[in-house]
Amino acid sequence: MIAEAALSSEATGSLLGRWEARFKLPGLLMLIFSFAFVRDLRLLLPLLICAALIYRFSGLPLGYLFSRLRLPGFFLLAMAVILPFWSGQTELWRFGPLALRLEGLIGLLLITAKFTAILSVAVALFATTPLSQLTIALRTIGMPWLLTDLLLFTHRYLFQLAGDLRRMRTAARLRGFLANSLSSLKPLAYITGSMLVRSHDQAERVFQAMTLRGYGNTSLPLPVFRPALSDYLLLGAAMLLAAGFILAQYML
Numbered sequence: 001m002i003a004e005a006a007l008s009s010e011a012t013g014s015l016l017g018r019w020e021a022r023f024k025l026p027g028l029l030m031l032i033f034s035f036a037f038v039r040d041l042r043l044l045l046p047l048l049i050c051a052a053l054i055y056r057f058s059g060l061p062l063g064y065l066f067s068r069l070r071l072p073g074f075f076l077l078a079m080a081v082i083l084p085f086w087s088g089q090t091e092l093w094r095f096g097p098l099a100l101r102l103e104g105l106i107g108l109l110l111i112t113a114k115f116t117a118i119l120s121v122a123v124a125l126f127a128t129t130p131l132s133q134l135t136i137a138l139r140t141i142g143m144p145w146l147l148t149d150l151l152l153f154t155h156r157y158l159f160q161l162a163g164d165l166r167r168m169r170t171a172a173r174l175r176g177f178l179a180n181s182l183s184s185l186k187p188l189a190y191i192t193g194s195m196l197v198r199s200h201d202q203a204e205r206v207f208q209a210m211t212l213r214g215y216g217n218t219s220l221p222l223p224v225f226r227p228a229l230s231d232y233l234l235l236g237a238a239m240l241l242a243a244g245f246i247l248a249q250y251m252l
Contacts, residue, residue, distance in 0.1 A: 011128045014059030020231040021133035022140045027238030028054070028125045034242035035117050041106065043248055044113040050241060051117035058124035068123045069116070076115055083108045131155055140225075153206075161199060168195070 011017050016024070031050070038047055055065060088103025126134070135148040168191055177187055 011059050012130065014057060014128060016054070016058040016124055017128040018230075019128075019234050020225075020227050021129050021137040022225060023227060023231045023235040024125065024129065025134070025137040026141060027235045028121055030242040031238050031245075032118050032121055034245040035114055035121070037246055037249060038114060039110070040249060041109065043245060044109070047117050047245065048113055051120040055120045055124045058128050060124065060127055064127070065120060065123055069119055072115070072119060076112060079111055080108055083111070157199075157202075161195065164198065165191075165195060 019027075031054075035047055035051070038044070084100055084104035085098055086101075086104065087107055088101035090102040091099045092102055092105070093100040129137075131152065135152055138148050138151075139145060172187065172191065
């Protein structure tokens with residue numbers, strides 16, 4: 001917990017962390033969409049350099065990025081196994097029924113580069129933006145307040161549900177339950193059902209308590225917005241980069 005708090009403090013104090021969320025969110029989202037439009041191999045190196053610089057300005061260590069790329073990396077691994085041998089017509093190498101194809105390799109290179117760049121920018125965005133600021137930014141760009149409140153509540157109670165699940169699993173193990181055979185499916189189903197019922201009951205209690213306190217009757221105003229010059233400059237740089245990647249598709 002101490003290490004996570006130190007990491008969060010370092011990220012929010014970086015250049016990207018000090019960038020106003022109401023400018024950072026649309027700016028980095030435009031960059032992410034421009035990365036997705038890239039089809040020319042000559043743009044892959046500038047794309048990766050841009051993503052690396054953005055992540056560098058987030059103040060996050062590389063280990064943090066690798067830990068976040070681990071799970072989505074299984075998708076990339078599946079693409080690496082399938083795409084080069086099934087996509088395209090130009091054969092580079094053949095071994096029995098398997099044929100390595102040029103178009104598949106090019107497609108894999110494009111997917112790998114864009115996957116890495118997009119995930120790096122997304123990790124930098126969410127790691128340097130507290131959830132409260134993120135929801136304010138979402139409301140500023142037009143998302144309904146009900147959806148942003150649901151996002152906050154979901155983030156809040158996911159941790160509580162995870163704690164409840166850990167306690168139930170610990171209690172089950174103390175009573176001799178081992179989830180290592182087909183016979184354990186029925187107890188696991190009971191545990192899952194109990195979690196769903198308890199979650200529904202708690203949601204009802206929270207909603208009733210908030211309704212009694214006037215929740216939903218008025219829309220709270222957004223905090224006062226006073227952007228600095230650096231916020232405008234960073235947004236302008238992000239817009240120029242995004243426009244440059246899109247226009248380069250037609251000019252190269």
